[in-house]
Amino acid sequence: MSAIHPSAVIEPGAEIGADVTIGPFSVIGSNVCLGDGVEIHPHVVVGGRTSLGAGVKVFPHATVGMVPQDLKYHGEPSRLEVGANTVIRENATLHLGTEGGGLLTKVGSNCLIMANAHVAHDCMVGNNVILVNCATLGGHVHVGDNTIVGGLAAVHQWVRIGEGAMVGGMTGVENDIIPYGMVTGNRARLGGLNLVGLRRANLPREDIHALRNAYKALFDGDDPLQARVDRVAAEFGGSPLVDRMLEFIRAGGDRAICTPRLRDRETE
Known part of the structure; x- marks a missing residue:
């Protein structure tokens, strides 16, 4: 049995799995699919063609599956997929894909998207990734498994971050980061390998x-x-x-x- 607060808005067509919790004043769009055991806290908006895997938790004021901040977007039927057991904290934003990026934004399983973090259109985020508070991924960014992007870090569009990498807080990343690399700086430069993560x-x-x-x-x-x-x-x-x-x-x-x-x- 799912527990849906009477004040929540569930638009016709939304698919709700078993044991789903939806808190007060949250809105679930008509093309949304919520897997089993998903927890939607109060004041959350999940829209677009969005699927949340089993056990995903979304905290207050997060907006998931909104249209991208891309002037080239013209309403194409793009999607957002979030893997099982990922946690999306307060005020985080995850956007749909665009035609120029394969119509898909994807976040893997067991990720932690902390408060105010942003995943832009057409990003491909692997499994076990942590985006610390206010970390920002520009469009078309690829992030490998087991990567940490520090607080207030900003990643330029089209950048690739290899698996196991570590991006320091307040770092501006405009070039690709090798797997297991560790970068810091106003404009990111390699500072060695992520030996702690290894x-x-x-x-x-x-x-x-x-x-x-x-x-x-x-x-x-x-x-x-x-x-x-x-x-x-x-x-x-x-x-x-x-x-x-x-x-x-x-x-x-x-x-x-x-x-x-x-x-x-x-x-x-």
């Missing part, structure tokens, strides 16, 4: 050691990045973490790869 993931020590050596080799020297990628692949290829980092770089994207400052390269 250890918390209980990854083998030998794999972490290989990644550290590969990182140093990758950002040592002034020859073209592709030449350094090939050199690292020849020396350290075969280690799973190294291979993922190299695959990320080779895949390319619309933005450059974030690199260390010169002084960081000298002391790393």
Whole structure:
């Protein structure tokens, strides 16, 4: 049995799973699908073609599935998907996709979207991702699994953030971040690897050691990045973490790869 407060507005056509809770003054749109065990707190709006997976929790004044802040959007039937057990805290905003981004914005499972965080149109957010308070993802941003984006950080449109990365608070990210990279600064620069995250993931020590050596080799020297990628692949290829980092770089994207400052390269 679902518990729906009498003051909540459930538009005709909405699909409500089992054991769903919807609090006072919340609005659920006609094209919304709520999975089993979803909890909608008071004063929440869930609209658009939005699906929330089982066990998702949405806190007061969050708006989920609203039209994107993109002037090119013209009402196309785009969607938002949120995976199971993700928590969306107060005042967070998650927007629908656009035609230019495949008509889909997607947030994975077991994520924590903290208060006032923003997920813009066409973002692809992996599993176990944390967006700290006021973190902002511009349109078309890809965020890998197990990544943390710090409070008040802003990520430029089309940026890719590899799995296991750590973005420091109040950091402006305008270039791609390698998997397991750690970045800080007014304009983000690599400051090493996210070693704390790697250890918390209980990854083998030998794999972490290989990644550290590969990182140093990758950002040592002034020859073209592709030449350094090939050199690292020849020396350290075969280690799973190294291979993922190299695959990320080779895949390319619309933005450059974030690199260390010169002084960081000298002391790393």
